[in-house]
Amino acid sequence: MNVKRITMEDDLRKAFHIRKAVFVEEQGVPIEDEFDEFDNLNGQCEHILVYFEEKPVGTGRVRWVNEFGKLERICILEPYRKFGLGKVIITALEEIAQERGATHVKLHGQTQAEGFYKKLGYQSSSSIFIEDGIPHLLMTKELLNR
Numbered sequence: 001m002n003v004k005r006i007t008m009e010d011d012l013r014k015a016f017h018i019r020k021a022v023f024v025e026e027q028g029v030p031i032e033d034e035f036d037e038f039d040n041l042n043g044q045c046e047h048i049l050v051y052f053e054e055k056p057v058g059t060g061r062v063r064w065v066n067e068f069g070k071l072e073r074i075c076i077l078e079p080y081r082k083f084g085l086g087k088v089i090i091t092a093l094e095e096i097a098q099e100r101g102a103t104h105v106k107l108h109g110q111t112q113a114e115g116f117y118k119k120l121g122y123q124s125s126s127s128i129f130i131e132d133g134i135p136h137l138l139m140t141k142e143l144l145n146r
Contacts, residue, residue, distance in 0.1 A: 001085060003092040006047040012039070015047055015059040015073075022075035029132040038063055038072075046096050050076070050085050058085045062093040062105075068140075069097025071107040090120055098143050105143060111135040 006012050016035070023029040038045045038061070045063035049056045058076035062069045071093045076085050097105050108131055109117045114124060117139050126138035 001050060001052045001083070001088060003088060004049045004051065005096070006049060007041065009041065011049055011056075012041060012047060014056045015049055015061075018049075018056065018059045018077055019073055019075055021077060023073075023132075026078065027132075027134065029134070033132050034073075045072070047073075048089065048092050048096075050089055050092075052080050052083060052085060058089055060089045060093050062097050064097075064100060064102070065106075067103060069093070069100065069102035069105040069143075071097075071105055074107070086116060087120060090117075094141075094143060103143055104140060106138060106140045108136045109139045111137055114139070 004011065006015060016039070019034060020031070023034050024031050045061045047061040048059060050058035057080040060074035061072050063072055064070070071090065074086070074089055094105055107117070107122070109122070111128055114137060122139040122141045124137045125140045128135050128137055130136070
């Protein structure tokens with residue numbers, strides 16, 4: 001498995017395909033809510049692809065919001081969720097945030113993934129809220145110097 005920062009439109013389309021499969025088709029998120037003004041290569045955020053056996057199977061992005069890196073659109077195609085790729089995505093996005101000077105990261109985690117994020121050092125920082133019809137929590141983490 002490897003992680004690739006997205007710098008070309010073709011790779012961004014691959015990430016969009018993964019997000020559509022997971023969020024829109026599998027989880028029922030309206031397509032108009034899934035894609036937004038940050039889905040481009042203009043530097044407002046950085047997108048990544050994660051490959052398993054040379055196939056793009058996961059993606060995520062980090063956006064800069066005040067002093068935080070905000071991890072967003074993290075997903076893995078269903079057949080590949082048992083290989084530890086979620087941790088690979090989170091670690092890569094945290095490293096990018098740190099490179100850009102962020103000392104903290106945050107994310108809106110689905111409540112069913114709360115345990116996963118807690119294992120990676122995140123703390124729940126809100127009550128449950130609904131986003132696109134799915135229960136979420138605000139989760140935060142302080143980035144330590146690596």
